[in-house]
Amino acid sequence: MISLTVKEIATAVGALNDTNKWSDKEIISVDFDTRKLVKASLFVPLIGNNDGHNFILKAIENGAGASLWNKSLKELPLEVENDFPVIQVKDTLKALQDLAKFYLAKVDPKVVGITGSNGKTTTKDMTDAVLSSKYRVHKTQGNFNNHIGLPITILEMPIDTEVVILEMGMSRAGEIKTLSELAKPDVAIITMIGESHIEFFGSRAGIADAKMEICSGLKDNGVLIYPGEEPLLQERVAGLVNKQLKTFGSSSKNDLYPLAIDAQMNQTSFTTNKNPDLTINLPVLGKYNVNNALAALMAGMVLGVPIEKSAPELAKFQLTKNRTEWLNGLNNSSILNDAYNANPTAMKAVLDNFSTFKNKGKKMAILGDMLELGNQTSELHLSIKDSLNPTQIEKVILYGEKMNVLYEALKETFDENNLFYFVGDKEPLIQFVKKQIEPGDYVLVKSSLGTDLLSVVRAIQI
Template sequence: MISLTVKEIAIAVGAINDTNQWSDREITSVNFDTRKLVKGSLFVPLLGTNDGHHFILKAVENGAAVSLWSKSLNDLPLELEQEFPVIQVNDTLKALQDLAAFYLTKVAPKVVGITGSNGKTTTKDMTDAVLSSQYRVHKTQGNFNNHIGLPITILEMPIETEVVILEMGMSRAGEIKVLSDLAKPDVAIITMIGESHIEFFGSRAGIADAKMEICSGLKENGVLIYPGEEPLLQEKVTVLKESQLKTFGTSPENDLYPLEIDAQMNRTSFITNERPDLVVNLPVLGTYNVNNALAALMAGMTLGIPIEKSAPKLAQFQLTKNRTEWLKGINESSILNDAYNANPTAMRAVLDNFSTFTNTGKKIVVLGDMLELGDQSSELHLRVKDSLDPARIEKVILYGEQMTVLYEALKGTFDEESLFHFIGAKEPLIKFVEKQINPGDYILIKSSLGTDLLSVVRSLQV
C-alpha cells in the first residue's frame, strides 16, 4: 500500500487550483482504470480512445477519493462541485509521470531497469527472484512497461520497497529515454538486440541505439549489464566509464559466463565462472534462458548479493504466463506455448531447443507470423529455415501471410505430408492440428501476439 496526501500530490504535479481544504486526505492507490479503483484511490483520467474525464462519476462510485483533472473545473459534473476534490493540471499523463517520479524519490529504493528485444519479462522475473533473497522487491506486473504502465508500477510500490524492478518496452525511438529519465536506474540491463520492431528502426543498429536509451537516466555511478558478445553494443557502451560496465554471455571474455549447461524438457542447469562448484537450477527449458539468468545474477552481484545466496531462489522463480510454458494437450500430448512474442532470433532459439527433446511421439511446430519486421519481413522469416530440420521435426504447420515465404522455401526440405500453410480464419488450422495429434506428441506453438495463436493454444489445451 502506498501513502500520499493530497497536498503531496498537488505539489508533485504542479496543481493549478487550490486544494488546501483537502490537503490532509490520504491516497493509498493510483489508477487510470475505473474498474480497478478501490476506496482511497487517486483517479487519473487519461486521454486515449476514450476520454477518461467522462468516467469521473464511475470513479467516485468505485472508491476514488480524489482525481486529477485537465479540463476546466466548470466541466465537473454538478453533483461533484464542492463535494469531491480534484487536482487540476495541464496534462494528466504528464502529471501521472511527475507523481511517479516524486513517489520514487520519497520511497528511495534501488532501481533496476530492464529492456531488450527478447527475454526482458523472463529476466525481470528472474531478477525479482535473485534480489528477493536479500531485499523487499516490487516489480512490473504483466506488460505494464510503457509510458503509462511504468509510472503506475512505481505508484503501486509499497512504501517499504527496497528495490523496484522496472521493465521498459518500446516500439519507437525516444520511448525508453522517457522511461529511463523518469526511473533513474541504479542498474540497467539490456537482455539482447534482436529484430523486434525493426520496421520502425530500419536495422538492428537502430534497435541497439534505442535500447541504449536506458542509460539516459542511469545514475552517475550506475551500472549497465549487457551481452558482451553483441558487437552493436560494444561500440556504444563507451559513453560510460569502464567501472560502470558488466557483461554476461557464453564466452570467457564476459564477466559472468557458464562453464557447463544441461538443458532438459522442464529445466535447465548450469555452473558459472564465478562459482564453478555451485549448480544453478532453472525451472524452465532453453539454453537461451541461461543468458537471462546470468543477467539476473549479475544484477544481484552488483547490489551485493553473492550467487550462493541468490541461486536457490532462481530454482523456484515464477515465470510470467505465456512465456515458454508446457501445457497438457489433447490426446495425451504436450504443448509448448510460446505464442506471446516472436522475432527471428527468439524463434530460432526455441526451435533449436525444441528439436533436441526426446519423446515417444511426433514433434510438431505451429509457427505464426512475426510482426513489425517492415520491408525486411521476408528475409527475416526466411532465416528461420535453418532451424527446421526434418530429421528432428516431423510436421511444420505455418500460419499467416508473412509465413508464405518460409513455406515456399521449405518445400524442398519437407515433403507434402509434413509441411502445411494456413491463412485467414483460425478454425481450419485448429481442426487440422487436432487431427495430427497423437499420444506422446510434442507441439510447439510460437508467434507474435498479434497473430493470435494463443487462441489455437486454448483450443488444443486440455
C-alpha cells in the same frame, strides 16, 4: 498500498487550483482504470481512444478519493460535490509521470531497469527471485512497461520497498529515454539486441541505439549490465561516462559466463565461472534462458547478493504466463506455448531447443507470422528455415500471409505430407491440428501476439 496526501500529490503534479481544503486527505492507490479503483484511490483520467474525464462519476462511485483533471473546473459534472478533491493540471499523463517521480524519490529504493529485444520479462522475473533473497522487491506486473504502465508500477510500490524492478518496452525511438529519465536506474540491464520492431528502426543498429537509451537516466556511477558478445553494444558503451560496465555471455571474455549447460524439457542447469562447484537450476527450458539468468545474477552481485544466496531462489522463480510454458494437450500430448511474442532470434532459439527434446511421439511446430519487421519481413521469415530440420521436427504447420515465403522454401526439405500452410480463419487450422495430434506428441506454438495463435493453444489444450 501507498501513502500520499492530497497536498503531496498537488505539489508533485503542480496543481493549478487551490486544494488546501483537502491537504491531509490520504490516498492509498493510483489508477486510470475505474474498474480497478479502491476506496481512497486517485483517479487519473487519461485521454486516448476514450476520454477518461467522462468517467469521473464512475470513479467516485467505485471509491475514488480524489481525481486529476486537465480541463476547466467548470466542465466538472454537477454531481461532483464541492467536498470531492479535484486536482487541476495541464496534462494528466505528465502529472501521472511527475507523481511517479515524486513517489519514487520518497520511497527511495534501488532501481533496476530492464530492456532488450527478447527476454525482458523473463529476466525481470529472474531478477526478482535473485534480489528477493535479500530485499523487499516490487516489480512490473504483466506488460505495464510503457509511458503509462511504468509510472503505475512505481505508484503501486509499497512504501517499504527496497528494490523496484522496472521493465522498459518500446516501439519507437525515444521511448526508453523517457522511461529511464523517469526511473533513474541504479542498475540497467540490456538482455539482447534482436529484430523486434525493426520496421520502425530500419536495422539492428537502430534498435541498439534505442536500447542504449536506458543509460539516459542511469545514475552517475550506475551499472550497465549487457551481453558482452554483442558488437553493436560494444561499440556504443565506449562512449559512456561515469558508468560501470558488467558483461555476461557464453565466452570467458565476459565478467560472468557459464562453464557447462544441461538443457532438459522442464529445466536448465548450469555452472558459472564465479562458482564452478555450484550448479544453478532454472525451472524453464532453453539454453537461451541461461543468458537471462546470468543478467539477473549479475544484478544481484552488483547489489550485494552473492550467487550462493540467490541460486536457490532462481530454482523456484515463477515465469510470467505465456512465456514458454508447457501445457497438457489433447490426446495425451504436450504443448509448448510460446505464442505471446516472436521475432526471428527468439523463434530460432526456441526451435533449436525444441529440436533436441526426446519424446515418444512426433514433434510438431505451429509457427505464425512475426510482425513489425518492415521491409525485412520476407528475409527474416525465410531465416527460420535453418532451424527446421525434418529429422528433428517431423511436422511443420505455418499460419499467416508472411509465412508464405518460409512455406515455399521448406518445400525443398519437407515432404508434402509433413508441411502445411494456413491463412485467414483459424478454425480450419484448429480442426486440422486436432486430427494430427497423437499420444506422446510435442507441439510447439510460436508467433507474435497479434497473430493470435493463443486461440489455437486454447483449442488444443485440456
